[in-house]
Amino acid sequence: MQFLLLGLAALVLALFSIGGFTRANPAALARQLRLAGGAVALGASALFLIRGAPGVAAVLGMIGSWLLGWNGTAPTWRRPQAPKTGQSSTVTTDHLEMELDHDSGAMGGRVLKGMFTGRNLDTLKPAEVALLWHDCRFIDPQSAQLLETYLDRVHPTWREDVSRGEREMRDHDGRMQPEQAYEILGLKPGATDEEVRRAHRDLMLKLHPDRGGSTYLAAQVNEAKDVLLNQR
CATH class of the missing domain: 1.10.287.110 (DnaJ domain)
Incomplete structure (x- = not known):
């Protein structure tokens, strides 16, 4: 386990020492770190399995799979989206077609049936x-x-x-x-x-x-x- 921790630490230090790090895209960098960590965890899992420690190998294998997103639960980072403007909703009934403006709350519509069709x-x-x-x-x-x-x-x-x-x-x-x-x-x-x-x-x-x-x-x-x- 000590070798694994040392390997992860070395990987992180190596990534931080790459030229142009300060200009890197934070989202892309986070993804690279996650993928690299997953690869190291899977490699360590295989090593422990060979050495006869299946319990530790299973835990590391699960961590590596999670980091690589193989189980579909890897977290994703998204920029917060600004609230949209200019939206409206339309509702159609037997007699009416109504529209609601989300920004102003104003309502308008057209008569589809009856004497005011x-x-x-x-x-x-x-x-x-x-x-x-x-x-x-x-x-x-x-x-x-x-x-x-x-x-x-x-x-x-x-x-x-x-x-x-x-x-x-x-x-x-x-x-x-x-x-x-x-x-x-x-x-x-x-x-x-x-x-x-x-x-x-x-x-x-x-x-x-x-x-x-x-x-x-x-x-x-x-x-x-x-x-x-x-x-x-």
Whole structure:
């Protein structure tokens, strides 16, 4: 064992005495030292094995293999990388394609389905985004969650605004008021049943979800028709 230690010490001294050491690449030098140490350890392992000391030979063989990286566990040295900038993440759902800027936290996106298909979110009014959120709440929860996050950023009071609008639209029992029903159908108070049915039919042709319309608005139109016809 003493001969082994002396041999390793001599190897290190020899490497330090090589001309131009101070200009050497630290990573390359560390690798050379590791490889040289591994070779010496394997040589000593063979020597001890010949001399009838298999236990010491096995230990030195394992050390040599580790230094040479034969077992895949040799350590590696890497320069620390500077944090990357300008990165973004894209999420695609049934109704949306959203992008998040990692640096600024800004969100943007494009509508893939529904009455605003092809529109960028930043071109929609908060009320229109809220309408899209209404459509996604039950049929596409992932898109609804993304829209909630987007609205929280661009219009923090949107939840209160939506709640207030729904309260104003209905009476204390939660039913749609006739005045709101006329307004939804685009009719004046006192319109006949035939006018109500015609207005409902025309709006449903435009708003039906199967035609790229709004599920929420279609439901409101249906409710408005029922309110006015049932009050007769």
